[in-house]
Amino acid sequence: MKWCMAWPITVWGLICSTALTLAPPACAQVGMAAASEAALVRLQPQVRSQPLPPVQIRSLERKVIEPFLAAPRIFEADLYQYLPRIIASVDQRSLITQGDRIYARSVSGQAFVIQANMPNAWNIYRDPTPLKDPVSGAVLGMEAQFVGRARLLQSERVEKIEKDKKIEEMIYPATLEVVYAISEIRPGDRLFSSPDNGWRELSPHPAPAQLSARIISIYGNGVASAAQNQIVVLNQGRTQGLEPGHIMAIRKAARLTSDLTDPQRPIMHTTPELAGQAMVFLTFEKLAYALIGETTQAVQVGDSLNGL
Numbered sequence: 212m213k214w215c216m217a218w219p220i221t222v223w224g225l226i227c228s229t230a231l232t233l234a235p236p237a238c239a240q241v242g243m244a245a246a247s248e249a250a251l252v253r254l255q256p257q258v259r260s261q262p263l264p265p266v267q268i269r270s271l272e273r274k275v276i277e278p279f280l281a282a283p284r285i286f287e288a289d290l291y292q293y294l295p296r297i298i299a300s301v302d303q304r305s306l307i308t309q310g311d312r313i314y315a316r317s318v319s320g321q322a323f324v325i326q327a328n329m330p331n332a333w334n335i336y337r338d339p340t341p342l343k344d345p346v347s348g349a350v351l352g353m354e355a356q357f358v359g360r361a362r363l364l365q366s367e368r369v370e371k372i373e374k375d376k377k378i379e380e381m382i383y384p385a386t387l388e389v390v391y392a393i394s395e396i397r398p399g400d401r402l403f404s405s406p407d408n409g410w411r412e413l414s415p416h417p418a419p420a421q422l423s424a425r426i427i428s429i430y431g432n433g434v435a436s437a438a439q440n441q442i443v444v445l446n447q448g449r450t451q452g453l454e455p456g457h458i459m460a461i462r463k464a465a466r467l468t469s470d471l472t473d474p475q476r477p478i479m480h481t482t483p484e485l486a487g488q489a490m491v492f493l494t495f496e497k498l499a500y501a502l503i504g505e506t507t508q509a510v511q512v513g514d515s516l517n518g519l
Contacts, residue, residue: 285352294401307396359392418457418518436509459516
């Protein structure tokens with residue numbers, strides 16, 4: 212009850228003490244007169260621009276993009292037949308996968324030997340297929356499908372023994388362990404010690420506008436069309452100016468279709484439509500491989516890629 216009676220007096224005292232610190236009415240009138248004499252500036256809505264710092268596209272680290280990439284390889288037909296081959300699995304299975312051990316033999320006369328100057332890591336490839344230019348029909352290269360990697364465990368050797376007064380050769384094949392597989396591995400697949408692709412980071416940048424290429428193949432087993440994160444093969448390479456990191460626009464190939472609403476059924480020519488973008492990540496002399504980044508429709512053999 213005492214607090215309720217004291218509250219109005221306390222508040223009234225606070226108001227009075229605050230009012231004493233304010234300027235008198237005369238001073239307020241003088242300030243208003245000075246403001247009215249100053250020039251008036253009328254503000255209006257307008258567009259104001261400010262330059263932005265240059266945008267730098269971040270490099271793509273290899274460990275980030277590598278899960279989406281394969282390790283295709285272009286071989287000469289004469290070279291492939293002399294590559295070491297897988298002859299069997301240790302447990303005699305017909306299909307081999309990651310973690311299995313395999314036997315392999317060299318063909319060219321250079322045996323598998325564990326030495327400081329000999330590689331221990333080997334890529335495994337399936338028989339190559341020819342890649343032809345869709346315009347000229349010329350063979351641009353032989354593409355071997357990458358199926359896995361293996362690590363050399365035991366050297367290959369040949370021992371000569373005497374038996375029945377004859378010298379016989381005892382062949383001991385090399386032993387390898389499959390450390391990575393993207394599909395089943397079979398006897399007859401070849402081993403190739405390929406140098407690294409060379410890049411640790413990819414710096415995406417627009418390809419020059421004058422560069423153009425055409426899709427001649429979709430990397431994979433019997434794939435008819437490609438979408439995001441799939442790989443396509445191009446009929447242009449280093450000779451034509453393509454380089455890793457080039458960003459190119461994908462355009463659908465022009466098609467011929469008939470107008471079914473017209474009794475005459477005239478032939479209609481469609482215009483090439485933008486279907487997405489792709490980034491070149493691996494180049495050879497006459498061929499290149501690109502990773503599809505984004506698409507608005509299915510990408511097929513015959514579609515073109517152009518610089519931005």
